[in-house]
Amino acid sequence: MIDRSEYGFGRDARADFPAFERLERDRPLAFFDGPGGSQVPTQVIEAVSRYYRRSNANTHGAFCTSVETDAVIEKARESCAALLCAPGPETISFGANMTTLTFSLAHALGRTLRPGDEILITQLDHEANRGPWLNLRQAGIQVREVRMTLQGELDYEDFGAKLNEATRIVAVGWASNALGTVNDLSWIREQTRRVGARLVVDAVHYAPHFGINVQTADFDFLLCSAYKFYGPHIGILYSRPNLLGQLPTDRLIAQDSRAPWRIETGTLNHAGLAGVTAAIEYLASWGKDGDLRSRLEQAFPRLGRHESSLARRLWNGLGHIEAVRRYGPDFDETSRAPTVAFRVRHLSPRTVAKRLAEEGVLVWDGDFYAARAIEILGLASLGGVVRAGISLYTTEQDVDRLLAVVERL
Numbered sequence: 001m002i003d004r005s006e007y008g009f010g011r012d013a014r015a016d017f018p019a020f021e022r023l024e025r026d027r028p029l030a031f032f033d034g035p036g037g038s039q040v041p042t043q044v045i046e047a048v049s050r051y052y053r054r055s056n057a058n059t060h061g062a063f064c065t066s067v068e069t070d071a072v073i074e075k076a077r078e079s080c081a082a083l084l085c086a087p088g089p090e091t092i093s094f095g096a097n098m099t100t101l102t103f104s105l106a107h108a109l110g111r112t113l114r115p116g117d118e119i120l121i122t123q124l125d126h127e128a129n130r131g132p133w134l135n136l137r138q139a140g141i142q143v144r145e146v147r148m149t150l151q152g153e154l155d156y157e158d159f160g161a162k163l164n165e166a167t168r169i170v171a172v173g174w175a176s177n178a179l180g181t182v183n184d185l186s187w188i189r190e191q192t193r194r195v196g197a198r199l200v201v202d203a204v205h206y207a208p209h210f211g212i213n214v215q216t217a218d219f220d221f222l223l224c225s226a227y228k229f230y231g232p233h234i235g236i237l238y239s240r241p242n243l244l245g246q247l248p249t250d251r252l253i254a255q256d257s258r259a260p261w262r263i264e265t266g267t268l269n270h271a272g273l274a275g276v277t278a279a280i281e282y283l284a285s286w287g288k289d290g291d292l293r294s295r296l297e298q299a300f301p302r303l304g305r306h307e308s309s310l311a312r313r314l315w316n317g318l319g320h321i322e323a324v325r326r327y328g329p330d331f332d333e334t335s336r337a338p339t340v341a342f343r344v345r346h347l348s349p350r351t352v353a354k355r356l357a358e359e360g361v362l363v364w365d366g367d368f369y370a371a372r373a374i375e376i377l378g379l380a381s382l383g384g385v386v387r388a389g390i391s392l393y394t395t396e397q398d399v400d401r402l403l404a405v406v407e408r409l
Contacts, residue, residue, distance in 0.1 A: 009306040010395040016041040030398040035389035047278035076273035082292040085213040093260040095235040099128040106132035108247040115140030123148035129202040152179040152328040174206035178370035179328030180339035211300035231279030232272035311338035317403040338390035
């Protein structure tokens, strides 16, 4: 394995990603689309390919390829447990994506509730952590919504006012995929303990950029997606020990009723799980010493410094362009995901995204399924915002390319 600990992110990382071999109009692409899905390093691609070449089979057979598949799944659980600092692989479940897992979790938790019980969601969240809970209104469950400020932050006073003894579940995102806001989960967890509510955390946009310790954070459930941190399209669910096994999940009678299998329906994406392990090992390769968890703990602060520096460069650069308006908390805040949302006066976000695409700069436009947040900002009928995300392979030159195009606009 290549030791990347002595190298820097950005340009040094590009050799790991085949996507940078592609040229458009004789120039490389600048990928700012990571919040919707990152590029994938060679070792992840090879892990997926190797599984299909050598071990493609279903589970629990007596023959070699099936035994190897069982090992691939267990290794993926162990790797995800290391990524999240979970107490063991039995706390890690997999699904097609985070949205599918959240629907399954909401169905199960909903069966434990009674009419009059309450669920708290937020205006800042991705619809994947809103819609599944809003559906429970059909069963007589009251779903209340915490306000978002026009600065793109949660209204913590409103949160405290709406949390009460009838609150059974709080579903909240750790970081906004649209605005980059990082929520104070420590404070929120303290409040949920006070009323005995379960805490369900959407960490899809947080996990690629920050280290996670679910034991210290004391979450009941946490969900994330491997394709946001350089892996395949796999959803990941952490459940507090001894919690998932109590839930009335949707499952076939033949399905193992114990955690972590209890919420996993049908055959998993085995090749994708091989890629998940490779993606986590790739992240850990930016650390230096120790076991997988130790190397991840070394890698994420380095990653954070790189991404935060470039995101601040982009944020400040856009702030110097008169026709640009930026959205979300300022980068003077103590913590913020490296994601920047903006609009250019008199131009729709789609027009800006197309112009950037013509120059080989890839950004997203719209609401990114954070529809309620964009609505609160008054931008739903205006095409939303332009979103640019910083990843470990982003460089200063990429940022300057984006800024130059926007300035010409």
